[in-house]
Amino acid sequence: MQQSDVGKAEHGWRVAALVVLALGLLFRVVYFAQGQDLWLDEATVALNVVQRDFAGLAKPLDYGQVAPMGFLWLTRATVLVLGENAYSLRLLPLLAGCAALPLFWRLTRFAFPQSAGAQLFALWIFAFNDILVRYSAEVKPYGFDALFCILILHQGARWVAKADGHTTLALAAILVVAPWFSFSSVFLLAGVAVVMLAMLGRRSNRDRLLAVFTVLGLGFASFLAHYLAFTRRRATSGLIDLWADSYLSWLPHSMAELKHTGDLLASTLTGPVGLTSVGIGCVLLVISAVRPQRSVRVVLLIFVIALAGAVALSTLRLYPWTDRLLLFVVPGFALWLASGMLSLWEMCPAEKTRRLWLTAIIWIGCITWPLFYLGLRAVRPFADQGITRVMQAIEQRNPDGAVLYVDNDSMATFLIYNRWRQYDKRFTIHSLDDSMRLANGDKQVWLLFPDVFIGGPQHREAVLKSMDSRGTKADAIELLKSAAYQYRLP
Numbered sequence: 076m077q078q079s080d081v082g083k084a085e086h087g088w089r090v091a092a093l094v095v096l097a098l099g100l101l102f103r104v105v106y107f108a109q110g111q112d113l114w115l116d117e118a119t120v121a122l123n124v125v126q127r128d129f130a131g132l133a134k135p136l137d138y139g140q141v142a143p144m145g146f147l148w149l150t151r152a153t154v155l156v157l158g159e160n161a162y163s164l165r166l167l168p169l170l171a172g173c174a175a176l177p178l179f180w181r182l183t184r185f186a187f188p189q190s191a192g193a194q195l196f197a198l199w200i201f202a203f204n205d206i207l208v209r210y211s212a213e214v215k216p217y218g219f220d221a222l223f224c225i226l227i228l229h230q231g232a233r234w235v236a237k238a239d240g241h242t243t244l245a246l247a248a249i250l251v252v253a254p255w256f257s258f259s260s261v262f263l264l265a266g267v268a269v270v271m272l273a274m275l276g277r278r279s280n281r282d283r284l285l286a287v288f289t290v291l292g293l294g295f296a297s298f299l300a301h302y303l304a305f306t307r308r309r310a311t312s313g314l315i316d317l318w319a320d321s322y323l324s325w326l327p328h329s330m331a332e333l334k335h336t337g338d339l340l341a342s343t344l345t346g347p348v349g350l351t352s353v354g355i356g357c358v359l360l361v362i363s364a365v366r367p368q369r370s371v372r373v374v375l376l377i378f379v380i381a382l383a384g385a386v387a388l389s390t391l392r393l394y395p396w397t398d399r400l401l402l403f404v405v406p407g408f409a410l411w412l413a414s415g416m417l418s419l420w421e422m423c424p425a426e427k428t429r430r431l432w433l434t435a436i437i438w439i440g441c442i443t444w445p446l447f448y449l450g451l452r453a454v455r456p457f458a459d460q461g462i463t464r465v466m467q468a469i470e471q472r473n474p475d476g477a478v479l480y481v482d483n484d485s486m487a488t489f490l491i492y493n494r495w496r497q498y499d500k501r502f503t504i505h506s507l508d509d510s511m512r513l514a515n516g517d518k519q520v521w522l523l524f525p526d527v528f529i530g531g532p533q534h535r536e537a538v539l540k541s542m543d544s545r546g547t548k549a550d551a552i553e554l555l556k557s558a559a560y561q562y563r564l565p
Contacts, residue, residue: 089194091195092180095203099201099208103208103211111212112557113491118491122491124151133305142216143219143256143258143305146219168216169212171218172222175201176201179198183410186370190417196442200413204348206398207405216257220258223253224378224381228263230242235274238283243290247294257403258306259385259403260298262381322395323336324390343404348404349442351445352441363415367414375414378410385401385404460557466492466496466498469521469559470501473521477503480505480506480520480521481525482524482530484529492525507522507538520561523558524558547563
């Protein structure tokens with residue numbers, strides 16, 4: 076291929092990358108603008124934020140919630156400035172999600188300076204990751220995990236390449252701030268520490284030695300300060316029990332444990348990373364490990380050490396191996412897969428047709444589906460499928476008020492919207508717990524399930540079966556995220 080053809084191809088890849096970047100930003104903004112009702116996990120965080128002051132947020136949170144202090148305080152400040160609503164509560168995750176995209180593209184250009192195609196492959200995986208897009212529009216801190224992974228990988232690798240004063244200062248600042256917004260940043264801190272200390276053995280001098288211990292000292296001091304002051308007091312056995320099935324086994328004692336661990340590891344590629352095919356993904360990872368791209372070695376080394384730390388803590392039952400807590404792996408795996416794709420391209424015969432066919436097969440078979448899914452969700456949102464729509468329907472049917480029993484398992488979702496819309500001024504509100512106790516004298520009641528996903532369909536079916544034995548179902552409002560049922564009692 077002539078030099079001019081190569082230049083045109085690289086220009087085409089870069090134009091495509093800009094389109095992907097723009098679409099990724101658009102999806103995040105659209106999901107935010109849709110204004111979907113808060114679900115239970117968001118509602119529990121939101122209630123803590125709106126009901127407490129800054130000092131109160133430093134204490135153990137209600138509803139068993141745990142979140143980094145920087146995220147909580149900044150979200151509280153946003154609510155105070157912009158008002159108390161779902162958009163102000165979700166603004167911080169949106170900004171983190173949108174900022175991560177151009178920063179990741181910058182990282183891909185650092186990792187693959189000579190291959191715009193590899194840059195595009197990695198950016199595609201990251202930009203159209205449906206879990207990342209989702210958490211860019213929810214009151215949760217998980218988007219910051221990916222953001223700080225990008226910052227630490229990039230700045231850490233830049234420091235290894237050129238440890239000047241500006242790079243050292245920037246890396247130190249990132250490592251100091253990261254623990255206050257991302258729990259998983261400690262894994263990246265460990266990865267950077269190992270690489271920086273290893274570099275001392277090869278290129279050691281007084282200035283570099285001072286820089287290494289200053290940067291790492293500040294980073295670990297910040298992590299310990301946050302952990303000792305806040306995180307340690309919030310750790311609960313309830314959270315450990317909640318994720319009981321989400322831990323890896325270091326030495327499986329049975330085939331069932333071995334299969335469970337294998338399934339969890341494989342789900343990393345289909346879950347947080349968002350690949351359609353685990354097989355293709357594994358092939359690319361192996362090719363990259365056997366034939367790594369020189370330009371991305373340091374970045375991947377930091378990431379692999381961080382990943383090993385997460386695996387180790389999971390085997391000790393200290394860190395659940397589940398989608399939302401693994402979003403920090405998305406940038407690293409995207410680069411790793413792109414490195415494998417580039418190595419595979421170089422291993423192929425030089426014929427342009429074969430390379431194009433190979434690229435098309437991997438692209439379509441591995442990473443195309445998330446784009447279609449995000450597009451479908453953008454066109455057909457779930458914005459009108461939650462508690463506010465159900466409550467509007469109940470109000471239309473009962474303009475003079477009614478007796479409302481709210482399922483206790485997802486009561487927090489009702490409470491945040493009751494705070495904003497004051498349903499308790501128009502309805503008589505009761506909590507419906509496992510005892511299924513109803514107030515005497517009620518002849519007509521509504522049962523409200525604010526979040527039908529909590530407890531699963533079995534829980535709702537059990538409640539309705541108990542009510543069927545007491546009265547007659549007169550009406551039902553069933554939406555995707557919320558439901559309500561009217562009963563007439565004897």
